[in-house]
Amino acid sequence: MSVPTSTPELLRASVEQFYARHMQLLDDGDAEAWAETFTEDGLFALPGRPEPTRGRAALAEGARRAHTERLASHETHRHWHGMLDIRPQDDGSVHVRCYALVVATPRGGEPRLHRSCVCRDVLVPAGSQWQVRSRRVTRDGF
């Protein structure tokens, strides 16, 4: 499909499909493919970090390191996005403010809520896909 800002229903469907694949790549440890769902100079700002992460190489490296740590701790993480407030902008970008949960499950144990966050993304079209130009995350309780 071509870039999906033509109608609100196509916009929402394409953004939700984008996040589903995006988060599954992250949780599956496919760090390079995940980094390519950002723009070349994509920015990711997490709470408690002195500087945001910038650019696909740094994004992939961070995702790879986090996945290695989860493997070492025998814990599975699942990122859930929800309550997506999606607002198309005049410049063709889309602003999304949504909630995010991280569900963590230790080997042999029951799942628990690891994080509750608010995520503010700027998405931009790239061919028939979306890419994240910037993501700013705030963590509840932090």
Place this chain on the structure above:
Amino acid sequence: MSVPTSTPELLRASVEQFYARHMQLLDDGDAEAWAETFTEDGLFALPGRPEPTRGRAALAEGARRAHTERLASHETHRHWHGMLDIRPQDDGSVHVRCYALVVATPRGGEPRLHRSCVCRDVLVPAGSQWQVRSRRVTRDGF
């Protein structure tokens, strides 16, 4: 966009966008703006209350009080809606039966599931928006 009951995909997209904004207003403590997402005489029935709340003034007052309590207890609440069974009615209203979670995070602590509920809403069109005419919530375990 105009009132979105013309197709199932526009209906779902508009209802999901409505709930995203509706819940973010509530969780952010914007009680007046949240109350305006109900009809003037909107009804909200919660379990364990002798009477449902009726009308925007009472709805806003309840939301404001709940938010003040959360600030005092240094706890953040996030309302998640999911599994939306959306059924358009002949009179132009829409019946929604969905699940709702409340995720609570204390300052400095980890998030927990505070409530698991089932929410039955009647939504009605108001210009290009939806409004809640009635909401009846049942709480799991209650």
Place this chain on the structure above:
Amino acid sequence: MSVPTSTPELLRASVEQFYARHMQLLDDGDAEAWAETFTEDGLFALPGRPEPTRGRAALAEGARRAHTERLASHETHRHWHGMLDIRPQDDGSVHVRCYALVVATPRGGEPRLHRSCVCRDVLVPAGSQWQVRSRRVTRDGF
């Protein structure tokens, strides 16, 4: 509506509506109606079972037994699907890979995360509805 693979937005809306009703039937203990959301020979493979469940009679019987056990233990279960990666196939079927949570609430208690899973479904059209031809579930931590 007729079978909804014509556009990505109708596809997503119809799949989400299908899952909402499908999971609410299961959690409400309507085992026969739930089994009818599978094809006649529908397959359901859960981790830790030696064989998958096959066919509506066996599916209904399993759902009925699980619901009876939950009633006996005074616990409510809610199945949440999220992060739906939806991929239409050339043969008219649809592949869905998504996350699934089971939220369990004991009578008089607070909810907890009971399961975090990944669910891979093959959906096929049946008139204006979807049906599950096969479901393969993996459980985090297992």
